[in-house]
Amino acid sequence: MNTGVFRWGQLCALAPRSEIDKAIRDGRLLKLRHGWYATPDADPETARAVSAGGVLSCASALAKFGVWTPPTDRTHLRGNDAVARLHLTWCRRAGRQPAEAGAVDDLTTSLQHAAKCLPSEDFVVVCDSVLNKRLVSPIELATLFTAASRRLHETLDRCDGRAESGTESMVRLRIARPNLRIRPQVSIVGVGRVDLLVGESLIIEVDGYAYHADPDTFENDRLRDLRAHALGYNVVRLTFQQVVYQWRLIEPLLMELIRRRVHLRPLPRITNA
Known part of the structure; x- marks a missing residue:
């Protein structure tokens, strides 16, 4: 997913160091925080998340994949374990926080955070949409949460991918x-x-x-x-x-x-x- 926000390693895989340095000098790349850069036309929500010290995750990331998410004014951010300890209101998943692979979490990581962060009804709504759009299969969704709590399994039992909204x-x-x-x-x-x-x-x-x-x-x-x-x-x-x-x-x-x-x-x- 190209949101116009990149880690330094991603930039190095796309262009030589000399071109990257020139783009920074020319203002075609803007520094958001250490190791993270964005183009001037980058997705604003993603850029704000990275500037704040995290990455986009949970419902906010799922929306970028076209998943139907309940309306909210909240932007869902998450960080690695060290950052998460500083931001108690940010999203977490069960267990350790994963490393940040990109400015927007992948579908699996976003669902794991949504399972812990969202109210039960909202999580079912999200899963219904993911299933309906065939972004994951019912078996893949169940496998993702094999070790989850009984309460979460009961929530997943309420999902129905036939719903179109x-x-x-x-x-x-x-x-x-x-x-x-x-x-x-x-x-x-x-x-x-x-x-x-x-x-x-x-x-x-x-x-x-x-x-x-x-x-x-x-x-x-x-x-x-x-x-x-x-x-x-x-x-x-x-x-x-x-x-x-x-x-x-x-x-x-x-x-x-x-x-x-x-x-x-x-x-x-x-x-x-």
Whole structure:
């Protein structure tokens, strides 16, 4: 991953010492801290992490790989063992801290730090995205945490790589109850693939952050909802804001639908006129 931030050894592998020295004199390479340099157009978040004495890791690094991460203002940094002792709020993984191989941790190292740093729900959301994007396989994910605690294994058991967005994962995790069947990304004849099918007949669709920016998508999904209703399904459509920031208002309403067994209403038999 090229973020425009380099260790001295990485620079030496790319160019002769004379060219590196000239680039530093000319301002085409900027010193961030001892042994670390950046180009003027380097990724700002990565450059700030290195300037602070660490490297980008955990959720911040995973986002650079295209992984869906919960919204936050926090930048996740980590250092080696010596640096970590000076920054108690930085991310750590179980066991010793690894050496810094680059300005942004690789996927495996980032996941190890996320497992210790993130709340349980956020870690499941991240793992769902990693699995859905096929950045790791379920076996590889399980192998990575073979020696993990029982609690972490229970968290990993809740992962489901079928979810196509973190908000889908959030809803699935938050409404989960014993004996409540929740299936992500179910294909329904006449409707298409829906985000979540609860029980037999309750569809929950979760719109993305930029959903309303696409008029065609907006119109098409309203037609899908109408088709689903015509087939006997009940459709609930949630926004990004509702799931991420207004869940305390949304959850009791969904639970009331489930209490009324809306999700178990039988689908009518469709007959030809």
